[in-house]
Amino acid sequence: MRRALAAAWVALGLAWSAHASAHAFLDHASPRVGSTVHGSPADVRLWFTEELEPAFSTLSVQDAAGKRIDKGDARVIEDTIQVSLPTLAPGRYTVKWRALSVDTHVTEGDFTFEVAP
Amino acid sequence: MTALLAATRAVHFGSSLLVFGGIVFALLVSAPAWRRGDARGFAPEVVERRLRAVLAWALAASVVSALVWLALEVPLMSGEPLEEAIAGPTLGIVLRDTWFGRVLTARALLAAALWIGFAAGSRGWASRGSLLAAGAYVALPALAGHAAGGRGVEGALRVATDMVHLLAAGAWVGALPGLVLALSTARRDGAERTLGYAGRATRRFSTLGAISVSALVASGVGNSIYLVGSWSALIDTRYGMLLVAKLALVAAMLALAAVNRTRLAPRVGRGDARAARSLARNALLETAGGVAVIAIVGVLGITVPAEHASHMRLHSDTSRAIIPHSSPAHRHG
Numbered sequence: 001m002r003r004a005l006a007a008a009w010v011a012l013g014l015a016w017s018a019h020a021s022a023h024a025f026l027d028h029a030s031p032r033v034g035s036t037v038h039g040s041p042a043d044v045r046l047w048f049t050e051e052l053e054p055a056f057s058t059l060s061v062q063d064a065a066g067k068r069i070d071k072g073d074a075r076v077i078e079d080t081i082q083v084s085l086p087t088l089a090p091g092r093y094t095v096k097w098r099a100l101s102v103d104t105h106v107t108e109g110d111f112t113f114e115v116a117p
Numbered sequence: 118m119t120a121l122l123a124a125t126r127a128v129h130f131g132s133s134l135l136v137f138g139g140i141v142f143a144l145l146v147s148a149p150a151w152r153r154g155d156a157r158g159f160a161p162e163v164v165e166r167r168l169r170a171v172l173a174w175a176l177a178a179s180v181v182s183a184l185v186w187l188a189l190e191v192p193l194m195s196g197e198p199l200e201e202a203i204a205g206p207t208l209g210i211v212l213r214d215t216w217f218g219r220v221l222t223a224r225a226l227l228a229a230a231l232w233i234g235f236a237a238g239s240r241g242w243a244s245r246g247s248l249l250a251a252g253a254y255v256a257l258p259a260l261a262g263h264a265a266g267g268r269g270v271e272g273a274l275r276v277a278t279d280m281v282h283l284l285a286a287g288a289w290v291g292a293l294p295g296l297v298l299a300l301s302t303a304r305r306d307g308a309e310r311t312l313g314y315a316g317r318a319t320r321r322f323s324t325l326g327a328i329s330v331s332a333l334v335a336s337g338v339g340n341s342i343y344l345v346g347s348w349s350a351l352i353d354t355r356y357g358m359l360l361v362a363k364l365a366l367v368a369a370m371l372a373l374a375a376v377n378r379t380r381l382a383p384r385v386g387r388g389d390a391r392a393a394r395s396l397a398r399n400a401l402l403e404t405a406g407g408v409a410v411i412a413i414v415g416v417l418g419i420t421v422p423a424e425h426a427s428h429m430r431l432h433s434d435t436s437r438a439i440i441p442h443s444s445p446a447h448r449h450g
Contacts, residue, residue: 051265
């Protein structure tokens with residue numbers, strides 16, 4: 001009886017193993033994902049579906065050659081993360097992000113946007 | 118890695134629920150079922166002594182599994198290997214600056230307090246204080262769970278709903294092993310007054326169970342509103358179908374509980390030892406049902422909530438997004 005109970009409890013835990021886990025998915029961005037903007041944007045801002053942990057969420061922007069060009073001042077405000085940009089030359093830029101949601105789940109991704117003159 | 122993380126969380130939550138549920142049973146079900154003037158060595162004392170031993174082990178398992186969980190999460194959250202994280206500032210950052218770490222630290226203090234309570238004496242371990250501490254121990258993970266991450270009043274409501282859900286699960290499923298222990302002890306003892314105690318305990322457990330289950334279902338519905346999002350998602354998504362299965366199981370468990378406790382409990386109270394055996398067996402069946410429910414919850418946990426499935430589809434074209442360290446099913450783009 002005692003052993004059955006113990007086994008039941010381990011299994012019960014195994015089931016409770018992760019009461020649903022919601023990841024922070026990218027909801028929308030500015031500049032919009034895949035868009036072309038006229039003129040150089042002042043910053044890149046990302047909105048997520050969950051609140052982020054500032055300690056381990058990152059954001060960077062690269063130019064077409066793969067060189068990092070953002071100002072390195074990425075900051076998290078609740079469910080958004082943003083980083084400032086210098087004046088950008090026309091071309092394609094890649095935004096790379098890593099988001100740690102408050103419920104400990106990591107998502108990461110990238111997208112591009114174009115700067116037109 | 119995912120399987121190890123899931124198993125660690127499994128052991129952790131299972132044992133945490135048991136600690137809380139056991140104190141609930143001892144304080145709110147068993148103790149009031151004693152009759153004044155019962156002699157020493159009487160079955161309830163035996164039950165509570167055994168329960169205390171089980172809970173001490175459960176607490177130890179809970180603490181050890183929490184440490185393993187931390188060791189697994191630090192590299193996942195920070196992207197740094199564990200050795201580097203411990204040598205550098207990262208471990209401290211996790212414990213101080215993330216909700217996961219803060220909750221774990223607070224619960225470590227609660228575990229220490231509970232341990233002192235268990236070790237202190239055969240009488241005082243199930244008290245209002247330990248009930249409060251164990252309740253906080255079980256409920257705090259809601260601050261770093263799926264319900265967290267919302268904002269404002271809505272965010273606070275989601276967390277509160279999840280806390281109610283955790284406490285209700287603990288008070289019902291976590292207390293079931295206590296009931297099984299009480300019934301099997303009474304059956305072996307066989308004396309009339311022991312069965313009287315068992316009958317009264319079962320009745321009290323039923324009342325407590327009805328309240329817990331109501332709270333469990335209500336808070337479960339509340340949680341689902343945020344995670345499923347629409348009626349159609351219940352049928353359209355894997356998550357939704359699993360949820361429906363879970364609810365069907367809970368309904369079956371409740372039917373079992375109702376039938377057996379209205380029929381068998383009065384007979385136990387009147388001194389029927391065979392009824393006690395049937396009741397013990399059925400309580401164990403209910404526990405198994407609870408395990409099955411939680412098994413579904415486990416799968417639910419690694420399934421993208423229905424509400425968010427649309428985000429994955431929406432952004433797979435324009436934005437390549439991946440979820441590190443999760444199952445291949447979640448990778449796309």
